[in-house]
Amino acid sequence: MGLLTIGAFAKASRLSPKALRLYDELGLLAPARVDPVTGYRLYAPEQLERARLVVWLRRLGMPLARIGEVCDLCESDADAAAREVRAFWARAEAETAARRDLAAFLIDHLSWKDPAMSPTSSTAEPLNIRYAARSDTGLVRESNQDTAYAGPRLLAVADGFGVAGAPAGEAAVQVLKRLGAEGVGAGVPAGDLLNALEDAVERAGRAVRDIAGAGPAPHEVGTTLTAMLWTGSRLALVHIGDSRAYLLRDGELFQITHDHTFVQSMVDEGRLSPEEATSHPQRSLLLRALTGGAGGAGGAGGGAGGAADIRLHDARPGDRYLLCSDGLSSVVPTEDVRQVVTAARDPEQAVRELIALANGAGGPDNVSCVVADVLAPEPRP
Known part of the structure; x- marks a missing residue:
């Protein structure tokens, strides 16, 4: 399979063309080639795996800078990438637990219970x-x-x-x-x-x-x-x-x-x-x-x-x-x-x-x- 246009790659990866342009500017997901005449971005099919990982990590709420680190680790050490995701989620759970405890206290306090x-x-x-x-x-x-x-x-x-x-x-x-x-x-x-x-x-x-x-x-x-x-x-x-x-x-x-x-x-x-x-x-x-x-x-x-x-x-x-x-x-x-x-x-x-x-x-x-x-x-x- 040859290179994909940005529209075709966006459809396959479930990322919008606007998001792909942003991720290119941030160095998170650079195209395989940019047409020197038209400036169109072209993507290789093997980049879909990284693009889908970006989608999943964004749904998790991970910041873009950290997503780039995890994606880079995936290419060299999948276990280290998994540890990074685990550490991020542990922090998210801790922050959620802190808000949950505060909400529980406020409910008890306001109801005098x-x-x-x-x-x-x-x-x-x-x-x-x-x-x-x-x-x-x-x-x-x-x-x-x-x-x-x-x-x-x-x-x-x-x-x-x-x-x-x-x-x-x-x-x-x-x-x-x-x-x-x-x-x-x-x-x-x-x-x-x-x-x-x-x-x-x-x-x-x-x-x-x-x-x-x-x-x-x-x-x-x-x-x-x-x-x-x-x-x-x-x-x-x-x-x-x-x-x-x-x-x-x-x-x-x-x-x-x-x-x-x-x-x-x-x-x-x-x-x-x-x-x-x-x-x-x-x-x-x-x-x-x-x-x-x-x-x-x-x-x-x-x-x-x-x-x-x-x-x-x-x-x-x-x-x-x-x-x-x-x-x-x-x-x-x-x-x-x-x-x-x-x-x-x-x-x-x-x-x-x-x-x-x-x-x-x-x-x-x-x-x-x-x-x-x-x-x-x-x-x-």
Whole structure:
């Protein structure tokens, strides 16, 4: 078969002549020959495969510049091209998940509902919390890159990664500690509190970038962050990464955060079962974290950026909260965690036993736990 005119090639590839001219100008799909007299573009039949790939990637929403990179890779390394498409789609899913979480919060907030917890009266007496925090290096790692903190206003766990992971996690927690020390949250409207938390997360991201920028590979440095700011009757949750927060209520343990990992996105899409996810080789690949790369959010190993989850929860007397790094959640079965959190007489005993469980299972990673009990208001004199 000879060369095809632009009209014939457009019909065969399902690209318009206008799109073909644009892709030629961008160097994305150059014609096989241009008639020197008429200027007509002529295409070879073997170019149809590249043209169809462009169509598919455009339908996926991929930017033109990245489409060119994928098409070029296809000609030399199809596996590398597939990895590029997978990475792009992981980022798209992370961004969609962030918008979905925000929409869910707005629906709950505007309807005065919280699916995990029942609302409490805004006129109720302020509640108290009793708390404990502990972090351990584990049995395999040489250093501890986790940060665990518990105080009267803030509960937080950060799991750093990269050569400066430990100071990155500590810096992120310090930003939220200052927010708690300033008394932000008590008695303020929900919208103002959420805005203050969003600003704090941005400052935490800048702090991580400052630390990462002093090293040789800033894009490889970052941290997860899961924290709760206590306002006296509500807990404001900040979450990015794969550290977790759980609620123990009436003997049931609920995970109230969503892992920002590639494997969790596959579970959400139905491509993996939760059981398969526990042993997947990429279960630690983050889609969202505070990192030293451009924008300050993104995952280790080339994951995509995204915003932190920020929302409010109403608390009840008798609630017990657990924040932990994946050194616990990825090693110890959830039922074993529930039994310890349920049976421990106080937060200090709970964090000690949870860390002992992780180390008893081999301690392959740093492990950090924060446990807090919500107490009834003290009686007035």
